[in-house]
Amino acid sequence: MERLLCLFEGLIIWLCDLFLKSSRPKPPAKPDRHVIATSLEDNTLGEPVRLQQTDLARHAYFLGSTGSGKTNFIMNLIEQDLDAGQSIVVLDLRGDLVERTLSLCEAKDVHSGRVALLDLREKEYVAGFNPLAGDGEPFVRALHLLDVVRTEADSWGVQIDEVMRNAFLLLAAxxxxxxxxxxxxxxxAFLTKLLEASDDPAVSSFFERYQALSEEKQLAWALPVLNKLTPLFATKGMRAILGADQNLNLERILETKGSVLLISLAVDELHRTGRMLGSLLVSAISRTMLARVNVPEEKRNPVRLYVDEFENMASETFESLIAEGRRFKFSLVLSHQNLAQIPPRLKAVIRNNVGLQGLFCCGYQDAKELMWELPEGFTVARLTSLQPGELLLMPRAGESQLVRCTLSRKHTDQTAILAYREEVLRDTGTPIAKVLLQVEADRQGSASLQSLRRPWDLGGGACN
Structure with a gap:
């Protein structure tokens, strides 16, 4: 009997304890940092939507009108990558995305030594970039710079092409x-010194002919070339970036796990300058990533490149990266406003290779063109009437899903952000004044240059 009483007493204690535990308030659930949206589908309404790293490994492409919510969604992806320790590059023509990413890095205590910043509006420090240096053969770097200048030129000619091509080849070599x-x-004297260090007979032959010309003829050949380069040399900041001795070490940055490279190409009223530098940077990053061919796959650091308004940059480079990047653990997140902005060939490469597409509110013409890709029951009218923040996610593998983007966090501690920015800039670059003094000193050392009026000197304050 005593044994039964003991068992009964133990049962009562266990039941009381169970009741007390169930009546205690549950601790609040930890927020899931990787929820980037919530579902708008009838059968999963309100459920969280997540994207894994593997979902973005085959590139992502987002299309939508201005104000449709693309930037906010991309910020969610960037925050997810920062949390995962993913190396990222953010290339931005307007500057907003870079500034928000920089403030996010500060809020998440990303060590400033892991962050590099190149900002065309920066007045104090410069991160150098030489498009004629880096991975790949010198002639590849030289010819790509030539292509970028030619694409942006209002007019062109055989003589300009010949002079500029040989000059770029000699500088690169x-x-x-x-x-x-x-x-x-x-x-x-400087030209002769470079020719002595060159082993390209074709380049040497061209400049032997050039040296034999009269000064007036040399001037007639050279000034049109300098005129075409005016967008690249239009501001003191650009001249400092392109002339700095200390350049961004893209290989080191891209091979460092968790690295963050931020490139703001916003220049007031000088959009051509931003486009040209953007194309050159994309090409340099591409060469660096594709140079991993001899690095074992397991040792390749995954890198993701975010490009907003990517249609303004080198389309052929993007075609190559979309087709080949995955093999080198390099993925792209691209966004822009309408289909008319990109050439048909690039459009086809995107549709055939990208692993994830996201469609925000589109114009009627774009919606009509996309109608054959939309899931069954999703109409053109519905696509054109999506609200800001709503998008149709279309993975290559899996079902499409209508979602609403969650609001990305904004950080307003401007004092902390400015201090962090200053620390990043000091780690990344060199004082602009110091670089410009060296560039100008090299010029003043050449007596033949001191009286020359350069095309970018003629624009007054707009070009300084």
Whole structure:
């Protein structure tokens, strides 16, 4: 009997304890940082939507009108990547995405040594970039710079092409910045020094003919070339970026796990300048990533490149990256406003290779063109009437889903953000004044250049 009483007493205690535990309030659930949207589908309404790293490994492409919510959604993806320790590059023509990413890095205590910043509006520090240096053969770097300048030129000619091509080839082969092109064309002692270091007989032959010309004829050949380069040399900041001795070490940055490279190409009223530098940077990043061919796959650091308004940059480079990037653990997140902005060939490459598409509110013409890709029951009218923040996610593998983007966090501690920015800039670059003094000192050292009026000197304050 005593044994039964003991068992009964133990049962009562266990039941009381169970009741007390069930009546205690549950601790609040930890927020899931990787929820980027909520479902708008009838059968999963309100459920969280997540994207894994593997979902973005085959690239992502987002299309939508201005104000449709693309930037906010991309910020959610960037925050997810920062939490996962994913290396990222953010290339932004307007500057907003870069500034928000920088403030997010500060809020998440990303060490400033892991962050590099190149900002065309920066007045104090400069992160150098030489498009004629880096991975790949010198002639590849030189010809791509030539293509970028030619694409942005209002007019072109055989003579301009010949002079510029040979000048770029010589500068690339001798490891000199593009800002030295002026010295190369007007300082014969400097040109002779470069030719002695070159082993390209075709380039040497061209400049032997150039040196034999009269000064007036040399001027007639050289000035149109400098005129075409005016967008690249239009501001002090650009001249400092292109002429700096200390350049961004893209290989080191992209091979460092958790690295963050932020590139703001916003320049007031000088959109051509931003486009040109953007194309050159995309090409340099592409060469660096594709140079991993001899690195074992398991040792390749995954890198994701975010490009807003990507249609303004080199389309052929994007075609190559979309087709080949995955093999080198390099993925793209691309966004823009309408289909008319990109050439048919690039459009086809995107549709055939991208692993994830996201459609925000589109114009009627774009919606009509996309109607054959929309899931069954999703109409053109519905696509054109999506509210800001709503998008149709269309993975290559899996079902499409209508979702609403969750609001990305904004950080308003401006004092902390400015201090963090200053620390990043000091780690990344060199004082602009110091670089410009060196560039100008090199120029003043050439007597033949001191009286020359350059095209970018003629624009007054707009070009300074």
């Amino acid at each position: 001798t490891n000199h910045p593009v800002t030295d092109i002026e010295r190369l064309l007007f300082d014969m």
